[in-house]
Amino acid sequence: MDLRNIAIIAHVDHGKTTLVDELLKQSGTYRENQATTERAMDSNDIERERGITILAKATSVEWHGTRVNIVDTPGHADFGGEVERILSMVDGVCLLVDAAEGPMPQTKFVLAKALGLGLKPIVVLNKVDKPDAEPDRALNEVFDLFANLGASDEQLDFPTVYASGRSGWADLELDGPRKDLSALFDLIVRHVEPPKQIAHRDEPFSMLATTLGSDPFIGRLLTGRVQTGTLKAGDTLKALSRDGDRIEQFRVSKILAFRGLSQQPIDVAEAGDIVSVAGMTKATVADTLCALEIENAIPAQPIDPPTISVTFGINDSPLAGKDGTKVQSRVIRERLMKEAESNVAIKIEDTPGGESFIVSGRGELQMGVLIENMRREGFELSISRPRVIFREEDGQRMEPIEEVTIDVDEEFSGAVIEKLTGPRKGDLVEMRAAGAGKTRIIAHVPSRGLIGYQGEFMTDTRGTGVLNRIFHDWVPYKGPIQGRRQGVLISMENGTTVAFALWNLEDRGKLFLGAQEQVYEGMIIGEHSRDNDLEVNPLKGKKLTNMRASGSDEAVRLTTPTRMSLEESIAYIDDDELVEVTPKIVRLRKLHLDPHERKRQSRAS
Known part of the structure; x- marks a missing residue:
C-alpha cells in the first residue's frame, strides 16, 4: 500500500485534535454504530481536563488506497521534547493556524523545528x-513567519487550505462547497512525498526509537519509523546507544502498527512505516534498534536544554502520610527516573543528602503536569519554588529570556506593559491593535520575571487577557528581580481552624483556607496585606463568660477563601517556602523563621 507520514503541528487550542477526529471519521476508521468520544487522541485524563495535548500520539487512516500515518503533537512549548523527536518520523507537516488569532508563539516554535x-x-x-476570522491577514502573517524563520523557496511555496475542523470541512478556496475533508486528504497524498526509506527495504533492519510506552501484557514498547530493511516477529536485534555502544541483544516478541485509534499486531514491518516493537528490556528513547551486523547508531535529533529546575523532596510536615501511600524518597526517585527515561526533555539529579531531587525541565506547566500525575498515583511530595537555570559563556553569566505574546483589552495594556518592562526587566518589542478592541503586546522578558506572573496578569486584566510565552534566547544576566511583594500569614499553632479566629484575621490579608481545616505550626494560611510575614493564631476561639453564650452574638460570616491550584501555588511561593502536595490537598508552608523575627511579630500581633 502507498504510504504517507505526516505530523499536525499548531499552537495550543488551534484545533489539532478536533481536526484529527474528523479525519478519522471521514476516512471510514469508525464503524457506523461505533461509539466515539470528542478529541479521541487526547487519551490522558489531564489532557481531557485541560483541553491540551501533552503526549505525541500516532494514528493512521486509509484514503483511496493510501495509508496516511498521522502524528498529533503537543502545542505547548513546555512539551517541545515530544515535538522534536516526533518530527524525525514524518515527511511532511500540516501547520494549523487559527484564522482569527494568526500565528502564535508555539506556532513559531514547532514550525522552526519542522x-x-x-x-x-x-x-x-x-x-x-x-x-x-480574518484568513487573509492570518495567511500574510504565516508567510512573514516563514520568511523570518529562513524557509527555503520550496518551503515558502506552501499550499493553503481553508477549513473548519469542528464542522468537518476543508476547501482549497475560501468560498468552496464546505462539504467534507476530501480536499485536505487529496492534498496530503499529492504534496507529501512517500518515505525515502522505501528504497532501502533490501538492506539490514534499523530503526530509531522516538517514544517509549508499555503494555500490561507484552511489556516495554519502543515506537519509531523503520529506516532500512524489514522486520519479522521472532527476529533477533541489538540496541545501540547514541554513541554506538551496545546496550542489549533481544528477540522481537511482537510488532504493532497503528490502525485507527488502536495498535494491531502485524507480521512484517517495512522501511518507511511507523511501528512499535516489543521484546527489549533496557533500550529506550533515542537508541537505535538494528540488525546484528550494523555497527553505527542512527543520529538522534538534539533536544533543547532545560531552562528551569524544581526540587522534589519527601513530605516531612506534621500531616505527612495521612493521604498518600507513596512517601519514601526511594519510591519518589524510582518514579522520577521512570519519567526521565520516557521524557528526554527532563533531567534528574540527586542532592547530596539523598532526600530530595532536582528536576530540570522546560517550564512550569511541564512540572505541574508531572506533579499532578504523581499525586494521582498516591505520592506525597514537597516542591520548591522553580529556579531558572543559568549558564556561563566566555566567563559571562547568561540567563534565558522568553518571548511573551499578550492579547488584552486596550484599557489594560498600560498596566501590563508597566509590569513587564518595570520590575520584571522586559523589553517591549511590538504593540499593535489586534481588532475587536484588543491590543497585541510582544515583549522579551527574563524567565525569572515570569515566574508567578500569571496570577498577577489575570488580576490586572480582570480575567480577560491571554498570555503565551516561549523560550527566545540566552542573554547576559539582567540583575536582581524583585519577587513577591506581599508577606504571608503563618500559623503558630497545630490544630483545627476556628471561624471566629479567621474572622478576626480577615483585616490582616486574604486567607487561603476556611473554618474546620487542619493546620500546623509554620503552615501558610493566607497573604499578609503588608510586605512582611506575620505569625497568627487561627485556633483562637471566642472567650465565653457567664454574661453571654457562644451563640447569642451575630453569626460569624467569613469571606470566601482564595483557593490556589497546584500551578498557582508553585508559582506563588518564595525561595524560603515549599508546596506540600498530597493526593487530596495542596498546602503551603514556611521552611524556617528567625527567632528574633518571631518575637517581633508576636509583639506586633
Missing part, C-alpha cells in the same frame, strides 16, 4: 467560519 528538518508544510487556516 523547517529546520527540511519538511514541506501544508498550511491549514482553521476556524475560518468564526465571526472574527
Whole structure:
C-alpha cells in the first residue's frame, strides 16, 4: 500500500485534535454504530481536563488506497521534547493556524523545528467560519513567519487550505462547497512525498526509537519509523546507544502498527512505516534498534536544554502520610527516573543528602503536569519554588529570556506593559491593535520575571487577557528581580481552624483556607496585606463568660477563601517556602523563621 507520514503541528487550542477526529471519521476508521468520544487522541485524563495535548500520539487512516500515518503533537512549548523527536518520523507537516488569532508563539516554535528538518508544510487556516476570522491577514502573517524563520523557496511555496475542523470541512478556496475533508486528504497524498526509506527495504533492519510506552501484557514498547530493511516477529536485534555502544541483544516478541485509534499486531514491518516493537528490556528513547551486523547508531535529533529546575523532596510536615501511600524518597526517585527515561526533555539529579531531587525541565506547566500525575498515583511530595537555570559563556553569566505574546483589552495594556518592562526587566518589542478592541503586546522578558506572573496578569486584566510565552534566547544576566511583594500569614499553632479566629484575621490579608481545616505550626494560611510575614493564631476561639453564650452574638460570616491550584501555588511561593502536595490537598508552608523575627511579630500581633 502507498504510504504517507505526516505530523499536525499548531499552537495550543488551534484545533489539532478536533481536526484529527474528523479525519478519522471521514476516512471510514469508525464503524457506523461505533461509539466515539470528542478529541479521541487526547487519551490522558489531564489532557481531557485541560483541553491540551501533552503526549505525541500516532494514528493512521486509509484514503483511496493510501495509508496516511498521522502524528498529533503537543502545542505547548513546555512539551517541545515530544515535538522534536516526533518530527524525525514524518515527511511532511500540516501547520494549523487559527484564522482569527494568526500565528502564535508555539506556532513559531514547532514550525522552526519542522523547517529546520527540511519538511514541506501544508498550511491549514482553521476556524475560518468564526465571526472574527480574518484568513487573509492570518495567511500574510504565516508567510512573514516563514520568511523570518529562513524557509527555503520550496518551503515558502506552501499550499493553503481553508477549513473548519469542528464542522468537518476543508476547501482549497475560501468560498468552496464546505462539504467534507476530501480536499485536505487529496492534498496530503499529492504534496507529501512517500518515505525515502522505501528504497532501502533490501538492506539490514534499523530503526530509531522516538517514544517509549508499555503494555500490561507484552511489556516495554519502543515506537519509531523503520529506516532500512524489514522486520519479522521472532527476529533477533541489538540496541545501540547514541554513541554506538551496545546496550542489549533481544528477540522481537511482537510488532504493532497503528490502525485507527488502536495498535494491531502485524507480521512484517517495512522501511518507511511507523511501528512499535516489543521484546527489549533496557533500550529506550533515542537508541537505535538494528540488525546484528550494523555497527553505527542512527543520529538522534538534539533536544533543547532545560531552562528551569524544581526540587522534589519527601513530605516531612506534621500531616505527612495521612493521604498518600507513596512517601519514601526511594519510591519518589524510582518514579522520577521512570519519567526521565520516557521524557528526554527532563533531567534528574540527586542532592547530596539523598532526600530530595532536582528536576530540570522546560517550564512550569511541564512540572505541574508531572506533579499532578504523581499525586494521582498516591505520592506525597514537597516542591520548591522553580529556579531558572543559568549558564556561563566566555566567563559571562547568561540567563534565558522568553518571548511573551499578550492579547488584552486596550484599557489594560498600560498596566501590563508597566509590569513587564518595570520590575520584571522586559523589553517591549511590538504593540499593535489586534481588532475587536484588543491590543497585541510582544515583549522579551527574563524567565525569572515570569515566574508567578500569571496570577498577577489575570488580576490586572480582570480575567480577560491571554498570555503565551516561549523560550527566545540566552542573554547576559539582567540583575536582581524583585519577587513577591506581599508577606504571608503563618500559623503558630497545630490544630483545627476556628471561624471566629479567621474572622478576626480577615483585616490582616486574604486567607487561603476556611473554618474546620487542619493546620500546623509554620503552615501558610493566607497573604499578609503588608510586605512582611506575620505569625497568627487561627485556633483562637471566642472567650465565653457567664454574661453571654457562644451563640447569642451575630453569626460569624467569613469571606470566601482564595483557593490556589497546584500551578498557582508553585508559582506563588518564595525561595524560603515549599508546596506540600498530597493526593487530596495542596498546602503551603514556611521552611524556617528567625527567632528574633518571631518575637517581633508576636509583639506586633
